[in-house]
Amino acid sequence: MKMRLGPGDRNPYTQRMTKLRVMGNLAALLVLGSTLSGCSAPDTVGGGVSAAEDPARAPAAPDTPAGSLVARSIEFHDPNGIWGSRPIELDWAGTNGAGEERVAVRVAFGADQADFTLSGRYAGSAIEYETSAESWSATVDGEADMSEETRERMRLHREDGYFWRSYYGFLAGLPMKILDPGTILDPDVTETTFMDRLVHAVRVTYEPDVGGDIWYFYFDPETAELVGSRFYHDESANDGEYLIFEGLTEAEG
Numbered sequence: 001m002k003m004r005l006g007p008g009d010r011n012p013y014t015q016r017m018t019k020l021r022v023m024g025n026l027a028a029l030l031v032l033g034s035t036l037s038g039c040s041a042p043d044t045v046g047g048g049v050s051a052a053e054d055p056a057r058a059p060a061a062p063d064t065p066a067g068s069l070v071a072r073s074i075e076f077h078d079p080n081g082i083w084g085s086r087p088i089e090l091d092w093a094g095t096n097g098a099g100e101e102r103v104a105v106r107v108a109f110g111a112d113q114a115d116f117t118l119s120g121r122y123a124g125s126a127i128e129y130e131t132s133a134e135s136w137s138a139t140v141d142g143e144a145d146m147s148e149e150t151r152e153r154m155r156l157h158r159e160d161g162y163f164w165r166s167y168y169g170f171l172a173g174l175p176m177k178i179l180d181p182g183t184i185l186d187p188d189v190t191e192t193t194f195m196d197r198l199v200h201a202v203r204v205t206y207e208p209d210v211g212g213d214i215w216y217f218y219f220d221p222e223t224a225e226l227v228g229s230r231f232y233h234d235e236s237a238n239d240g241e242y243l244i245f246e247g248l249t250e251a252e253g
Contacts, residue, residue, distance in 0.1 A: 064187035066202040070217075072224035073175045082252070083176045086111050090172060107168050116165040123153055129164055136161045171243075175226045178202075178217060182210030194218040194228045195244060214240075 082088075093104040105120030105127070114133040121127065129138040138161075140146050140154055151157040159166050170177050178185070186203040193199065199218040206212065214235050218228040225248070232240030 065189040066185050066187050069189050069200060069202060069219055069224060070175060070178050070185065073219055073226050074179070076224050077226065078176055083173055084111075084113055088172075090168070092168070107164075109169065113169055113173075116169065118164050118168070125150075125154065127154060131162060131165045136165075174229070175217065178204060182207040191221075192218075194230075197227065199227060
C-alpha cells in the first residue's frame with residue numbers, strides 16, 4: 001500500500017513528499033506529505049467492538065448508501081475483524097523531501113487501541129512515548145522535563161498530548177476508523193473522480209468534541225477498496241490535503 005498526501009487540488013506531482021515505510025503485522029509502504037502538522041486526525045480511540053455490536057459505532061444507518069459502502073470496505077480490508085481486537089505493532093520509517101530521515105519509530109497498539117507506545121527517532125531526536133486510557137508520558141533525548149519549543153517540535157503539545165496515538169491510530173486503522181464514535185457520515189454516495197480515477201465518495205464530519213475537519217473517502221466502485229481520501233480544515237478555502245492509497249498487503253488475515 002502506498003499513501004501520498006498533498007495540499008488541496010494542486011498537481012500532486014509537483015508536491016514535496018515524505019516517504020514512509022511501514023513493516024510488521026501491517027506491512028505496507030506509505031507516502032505522506034512532508035510535514036505531519038497538516039493531518040488532523042480525530043482524537044478517538046478504537047475498541048474491539050464492531051459497528052454491528054455497538055450502534056454507537058455506526059454513524060449512519062446500514063441501509064443508507066454511504067453506510068453500506070463503508071461497511072463493504074471494512075469487510076474488504078478487515079474481513080476477520082482484527083483491527084481493534086488484538087495488539088498490533090508497526091515499524092514506521094520516513095524521509096523528508098530531500099531524502100533525509102524524518103521519522104524511524106516502532107509503534108505498538110494494545111488490543112483496545114488505548115494503550116499505545118512509540119519508540120525511535122523523530123525530527124532529529126530520540127523519543128519514547130506511551131499512552132493509556134487515562135494518561136500519557138514521553139521523553140525526548142532522555143529528558144522528561146522539556147521546553148515548550150521541544151514539545152511543539154515533537155508534536156507533544158497537540159491533542160492534549162495524544163497526537164501520536166491519534167495520528168497513527170487513525171491512518172493505520174482506515175477504513176475501520178471511519179466508524180469511530182463521534183463520526184457523522186453523510187447518507188449519500190457521490191460518483192466522482194479522484195486522481196483521474198472513477199470512484200465512489202462519502203463525506204464525513206465530526207461532532208465538535210471529536211474534530212472539526214471535513215473528510216472525503218474514496219472507494220473503488222466494484223470492490224469497495226479504499227483508494228484515497230481528502231480532508232479540509234476549511235472546505236470553502238480549499239485548504240485541505242489528500243492521500244492516495246496504492247496496493248494491498250495481506251498480513252495474518
